[in-house]
Amino acid sequence: MENNVIKNRYEFVMLFDVENGNPNGDPDAGNMPRTDPETSFGIVTDVCLKRKIRNFVELYKEGEGGYNILVKADRSLNSKFTEAYDALGLEKKQKGKNTDDVKKAQGYICDNYFDVRTFGAVMSTGDDPCGIVRGPVQLNFAKSIDPVYVQDITVTRQAVTTDKDFNEKKQSEMGKKSFISYGLYRAEGYVSAMLAQKVTRFSEDDLELLWTAIINMFENDRSAARGKMCLRKLYVFKHESALGNAPAHILFDKIKVERKAGVEPPRSFGDYEITVDRNMPEGVEFIEKL
Template sequence: MAIENRYDFVMLFDVENGNPNGDPDAGNSPRMDAETGHGYITDVCLKRKIRNYVELCKEGEEGYNILIKPDKALNTKFAEAYEKEGLKLKEKGKNTEDVEKARAFMCENYFDVRAFGAVMATGDNPCGIVRGPVQINFARSLSPINIQDVTITRQARTTEDRAETGSTEMGKKSVIPYALYRGEGYISAALAQKVTGLSEEDVELLWTAIVNMFENDHSAARGKMCMRKLYVFKHDSLLGNSPSHVLFDKIQVSLKDETMPPRKFTDYEITVDSEMPDGVTLISKI
């Protein structure tokens, strides 16, 4: 059964001595707003970590497959949907009813399609376009970031020719000493009921995935990343009881000492206005 309540949420997470989201246009160094110096992390990066966690804890369970992952071509998965539903395309044009049946199959069997939506209109077996009820904004750092290029050495050479020049070679990695990021998101109950069928069970899994999405994704490149806070605003109605920006403003984060660069989570102060508009409940998940 699809959800009946709209949700908005705020995530606060940090990175220590790592690169949370490399920018291919800048030599894979941390993404940064050139005008303000604040760091940012794309929605695609955050959703990737959620997908990875869901696949890790729900692998093999019916209805919790992940569409966007590097295992098969997407068109192959769309063809599988047609095969399992016993559908065929007309010789001329696309059979709208078959596309809708295939779309329903994809929503039922793939968690990320139910949550985030997908463009599945490619190939000979189109499954339509799904606008997902769960949307996440870019996360931005609360303070300007300081990107440091750290020189490293490698003792294993890749080719015999390079080995002849010496036993070691120099490399570089770009890191942020510390940054606290804020990300915001939305869950539309109207879209869940109209299109994907996102359920309360799916939403609870989403909260669990957000809380734990860095715990099984540690790497030397990303450093120490932690989800510090997850605030959820639950509305009593399908369309919501308050504009999202009014609720987001209830969570304020400020630097305690602006004369010093932040180096830990406790360098910030979080202020929460607990007086909610009628019909909205604030839930702290962590």
């Protein structure tokens, strides 16, 4: 895998939308769609997007060595760290005193877990810690292009929960459902060749898998709560060098997304116009993945 480690820096822009759904519930607000309280723009966290990428990779690469997922609800993280020590025959329960062993275990985790190789992880807990890994791929929060209006509606169910309610002839139960009618979101991300080379050995194959996962991350993640979610566009900026050939913000500014004149309120992707300045700085290649 080391010979295939990426050698170029990348930035990328994702555009995705939601129709009649909740793209990312906020536990601090009764699981209503996340919004900026000062502007009412919709928010989807980086953690939410990474979860969808992890879930797709797990489905797509199920059972294939090197593509396990560390951050998932199958067993404790500490037990996975100990597994790395067992696999390498390292002395356990040293609480990280042997830094060479920690580095070896960390390398094992990076080689075997795609999400650590990609996003990094904090693995400094338990009797057999594996240190802290800063991943080469990072995402910003996604933000809606326009403010979103959150609706909270009442829904009914023709099935009661308890025997008591059933015996008392209760006909239905009520609940709440929070959603937005439509929102187009923009998220930006970064891929660092320097971190890939020095730390996780994130490879060209991993990079292609990342693009595939982003394009398909909503396709196998359907639920009644999330409504209709689609990745609409994936734009990639590829630098000639590992350190990069232009500042990220200059490249991000090449892509403008604006609501079409006279559209109020927006209710579809067609209500927006995307303008791309394809005149790139020297040493940067623009790639439209979707």
